[in-house]
Amino acid sequence: MTRRIVPKLSKEEYEKNFSDVKPPLSKDAALLEANRCLYCYDAPCIEACPTHIDIPSFIKKIATNNLKGSARVIMESNIMGGTCARVCPVEILCEGACVYNNIKEAKPIDIGRLQRYATDYIFENNIQLFKREKDNGKKVAVIGAGPAGLSCAHKLSMLGYQVTVYEKKDKAGGLNLYGLAAYKITNEFVEKEIEYITSIGGIEIKYNQEVGKNVDIQDLLNSYDAVFIGIGLGKTPKLNIPGEELEGVYDAIQFIENLRINPLEKVSIGEVVAVIGAGNTAIDAATQAKRLGAKKVYIIYRRTQNEMPANIYEYNLALKDECEFLWLTNPTKIIGDTFVEAIECIRMELGEPDSSGRRMPIPIKNSEFLLKVDTVIKALGQISYTNFLTKIQGLELDKGRIKVNPETMQTSIPKLFAGGDCINGGKETVNAVQDGKLAALGIHKMIFS
Amino acid sequence: MVDISSNFVGIKSPNPFWLASAPPTDKQYNVERGFEAGWGGAVWKTIGNPIVNVSSRYSSIDFGSKRMVGINNIELISDRPIEVNLKEIKSVKKHWPDRAVVASLMVESKKEAWHDIVKRTMDAGADGIELNFGCPHGMSERGMGSAVGQVPEYVCQIAEWVVEVSEIPVIVKLTPNISDITYPALAAKRAGAHAVSLINTINSITGVDLDSFVPRPIVGNASSHGGYCGPAVKPIALNMVASIASHPDMKDLPISGIGGISTWRDAVEFMLLGASNVQVCTAVMNYGFRIVEDMIDGLKNWMEQKGFKKLDDFIGLSVGKVKNWGDLDLNYKVVANINQDKCIKCGLCYIACEDASHQAISYFKDKYTKKYEIIEKECVGCNLCQMVCPIQDCITMEQRNIGAPYMNWAMYQEQNK
Ligand SMILES: Cc1cc2nc3c(=O)[nH]c(=O)nc-3n(C[C@H](O)[C@H](O)[C@H](O)COP(=O)(O)OP(=O)(O)OC[C@H]3O[C@@H](n4cnc5c(N)ncnc54)[C@H](O)[C@@H]3O)c2cc1C
Ligand SMILES: Cc1cc2nc3c(=O)[nH]c(=O)nc-3n(C[C@H](O)[C@H](O)[C@H](O)COP(=O)(O)O)c2cc1C
Numbered sequence: 001m002t003r004r005i006v007p008k009l010s011k012e013e014y015e016k017n018f019s020d021v022k023p024p025l026s027k028d029a030a031l032l033e034a035n036r037c038l039y040c041y042d043a044p045c046i047e048a049c050p051t052h053i054d055i056p057s058f059i060k061k062i063a064t065n066n067l068k069g070s071a072r073v074i075m076e077s078n079i080m081g082g083t084c085a086r087v088c089p090v091e092i093l094c095e096g097a098c099v100y101n102n103i104k105e106a107k108p109i110d111i112g113r114l115q116r117y118a119t120d121y122i123f124e125n126n127i128q129l130f131k132r133e134k135d136n137g138k139k140v141a142v143i144g145a146g147p148a149g150l151s152c153a154h155k156l157s158m159l160g161y162q163v164t165v166y167e168k169k170d171k172a173g174g175l176n177l178y179g180l181a182a183y184k185i186t187n188e189f190v191e192k193e194i195e196y197i198t199s200i201g202g203i204e205i206k207y208n209q210e211v212g213k214n215v216d217i218q219d220l221l222n223s224y225d226a227v228f229i230g231i232g233l234g235k236t237p238k239l240n241i242p243g244e245e246l247e248g249v250y251d252a253i254q255f256i257e258n259l260r261i262n263p264l265e266k267v268s269i270g271e272v273v274a275v276i277g278a279g280n281t282a283i284d285a286a287t288q289a290k291r292l293g294a295k296k297v298y299i300i301y302r303r304t305q306n307e308m309p310a311n312i313y314e315y316n317l318a319l320k321d322e323c324e325f326l327w328l329t330n331p332t333k334i335i336g337d338t339f340v341e342a343i344e345c346i347r348m349e350l351g352e353p354d355s356s357g358r359r360m361p362i363p364i365k366n367s368e369f370l371l372k373v374d375t376v377i378k379a380l381g382q383i384s385y386t387n388f389l390t391k392i393q394g395l396e397l398d399k400g401r402i403k404v405n406p407e408t409m410q411t412s413i414p415k416l417f418a419g420g421d422c423i424n425g426g427k428e429t430v431n432a433v434q435d436g437k438l439a440a441l442g443i444h445k446m447i448f449s
Numbered sequence: 450m451v452d453i454s455s456n457f458v459g460i461k462s463p464n465p466f467w468l469a470s471a472p473p474t475d476k477q478y479n480v481e482r483g484f485e486a487g488w489g490g491a492v493w494k495t496i497g498n499p500i501v502n503v504s505s506r507y508s509s510i511d512f513g514s515k516r517m518v519g520i521n522n523i524e525l526i527s528d529r530p531i532e533v534n535l536k537e538i539k540s541v542k543k544h545w546p547d548r549a550v551v552a553s554l555m556v557e558s559k560k561e562a563w564h565d566i567v568k569r570t571m572d573a574g575a576d577g578i579e580l581n582f583g584c585p586h587g588m589s590e591r592g593m594g595s596a597v598g599q600v601p602e603y604v605c606q607i608a609e610w611v612v613e614v615s616e617i618p619v620i621v622k623l624t625p626n627i628s629d630i631t632y633p634a635l636a637a638k639r640a641g642a643h644a645v646s647l648i649n650t651i652n653s654i655t656g657v658d659l660d661s662f663v664p665r666p667i668v669g670n671a672s673s674h675g676g677y678c679g680p681a682v683k684p685i686a687l688n689m690v691a692s693i694a695s696h697p698d699m700k701d702l703p704i705s706g707i708g709g710i711s712t713w714r715d716a717v718e719f720m721l722l723g724a725s726n727v728q729v730c731t732a733v734m735n736y737g738f739r740i741v742e743d744m745i746d747g748l749k750n751w752m753e754q755k756g757f758k759k760l761d762d763f764i765g766l767s768v769g770k771v772k773n774w775g776d777l778d779l780n781y782k783v784v785a786n787i788n789q790d791k792c793i794k795c796g797l798c799y800i801a802c803e804d805a806s807h808q809a810i811s812y813f814k815d816k817y818t819k820k821y822e823i824i825e826k827e828c829v830g831c832n833l834c835q836m837v838c839p840i841q842d843c844i845t846m847e848q849r850n851i852g853a854p855y856m857n858w859a860m861y862q863e864q865n866k
Contacts, residue, residue: 031514038797040794041799042796042812044819099795100793
């Protein structure tokens, strides 16, 4: 039995709530901002970008109206420059490093939106900046068509490889399509970018192919010159509390995937929602629940704001959407017959630092209380595909993450390379893109030297 | 209280800020709005036999996001009949007796023509006459404007014709399109002119349209060179003003300073270098008459702060400080200093010094810090790092006493013989 889905909002409200949180810059705004850039020498923003885009250079090109050149500078370093422009946590990366932060009360350059301005230009004008080199006769298999896999595939194809991508789902994009918040990026853009990446040729994506299930990784290792794994991470771990199986309890990843691939009015959301966890995923789930029409959204976290893993930008988004944070609170029980009716929580206090260096939350005896909610969204991070990974003979893991050489992305199996969330435990899109790029270069180096 | 009233060769105005002869002064309506805003005087848009202008008349250069750093025009003198202009001058003068109204004139190079227009101008009640020997385009092809201004003999000749009939002060407006500005200035003085004003616009082409390949401003499928003015020309104008003011034979020749003046600071600089008053065109074309408010206010506050009671207290104060290079002290030494607390680590000083100067800045970098420091023994004190630094007072030039007395180039040569 499932809950009946009644659209909560009008079409216009859905559109408004899920429109760009960072709308594109107009030409005038872009020029004003581009001209404000100091064009620093050895600029800290370049270093802060995991893909090391030459930011002052692409901004200078915007100022001279050389948009094609600007987009080239961006995308040579980061083939998903368009996505990253929209979704990167710029506050803690490039913009956080801008020297303007060193001037009291001055604002850093709006690098993310300038990057979008330059990359939008080539998508809107259908300008292909890249050309694949002559086929070099080598073949590589890529597992997973997320940012890591696609970035790796693009670079390899550029270098002349024939690439076959094995993707579990029926669409490419990974979390670009299923995970990123809908108010940051549209499916239409994700598809356009993937089309852009694959249109240089030499890349074949095989859909509905789950390696470890209908494809054997040993076969791939035997029949290809190299294999890249970019499978990302799996579900959210279980809470292990009573009532977790009730109707109305969701995994944040599934909840977001659902709203990314279905029409918004078809997405089920209750009136009062409790999101468990305070990472970026938790915030994305909370804000989108609110934007779907939930009346009240709690974000329940067992530690305090100081320990919260979400970054400041995401945190502010949640405040703007009027989500309520319940700090030092831990769920103990979900209550209901078939459907969720309430959640029982207990108050916590901070004790001694634990292995993560953060102070350990300890329950305060007899401080349980009830919150009336009809939806619970679990957002405790994602667990890695240990079932699949541990079966690969000779592959070394570290806490479920694939161990790699950080320069070449080579794993303990010489022909096997890896990158993205499956090696770092879940970082950002931009890290996955960089890993994929480095792995392609690592593979090239292994094969040709 | 400071007194900023001005008396320029007998022409009185409540402040030294005049509108230059140009579109902002081309009719009664404009000039009166300018006076309402507070301008002390106006030099009427040049009057002569009416001309016909092209459409598409101005073009400009931008720098970064700053628009109109310099503008260029291919407009000619007034397109309205002489009698209309003179009638309006009379009317303005009647309504605004305390403001200066000067008529700018340009007619063909014939004595009778000049005598006639000068008399009619006096009848209209103008406070003075400015002779436009400067316009570098259009009029010069007809033997007027800079065609006169570029030949000192012609300047002298025509100025003489004017002075011999004029009962009001005569100001000769000079063209900068000449190798040495002191020649036409001396010619004006010789003719008995009461003052010079400078600069008129500089011959220029501001740019070329990259799609049609036609330079700007585009008139159909062609353009023409025009006259350049605005903030970008200020340094050229300042030098020309200073070279007249410091010329031994022109020490007493009053100067009306023009060229790129946008603020009270610019105006003060012109006056320090010898201008008795100033005229403004481009800044008004950019922002409107209202800018005079801060010019007046800023000037007063500055004078008060410096203890000057009237304009004459500071006019010309810097004239003696412009010397020939050969008189400068070779033993004067400054070096750059970077205030590490203010440095924002943009690296602009480093790369400028490294690529374009004397490799006198060191760059230290590790995982946690970046540091730019002056290598004092390599620093020649060129000021480049200070100029590129985006932070106020972060890089300062500090004097070093090298323990040697004043030595100029001649002394140096003597010593190293
Ligand atoms: C809710 C959420 C919000 C996020 N928001 C942001 C954000 O705003 N900004 C940001 O920069 N980052 C964000 N991230 C992080 C970012 O999405 C990831 O870091 C990035 O997508 C990782 O890329 P990846 O290629 O390693 O993995 P994924 O994107 O997960 O792609 C893995 C691909 O592999 C496929 N696959 C998995 N197993 C197999 C198999 N066995 N065989 C074949 N194919 C397989 C999957 O179907 C998928 O297509 C967010 C993540 C989440 C979960
Ligand atoms: C559009 C335009 C028209 C001008 N017309 C005249 C003119 O008719 N007579 C004249 O003497 N100077 C004329 N000038 C020159 C100005 O009076 C002034 O000398 C010059 O613009 C420099 O000052 P500025 O930098 O403040 O503009 C004109 C300038 C401009 C921009």
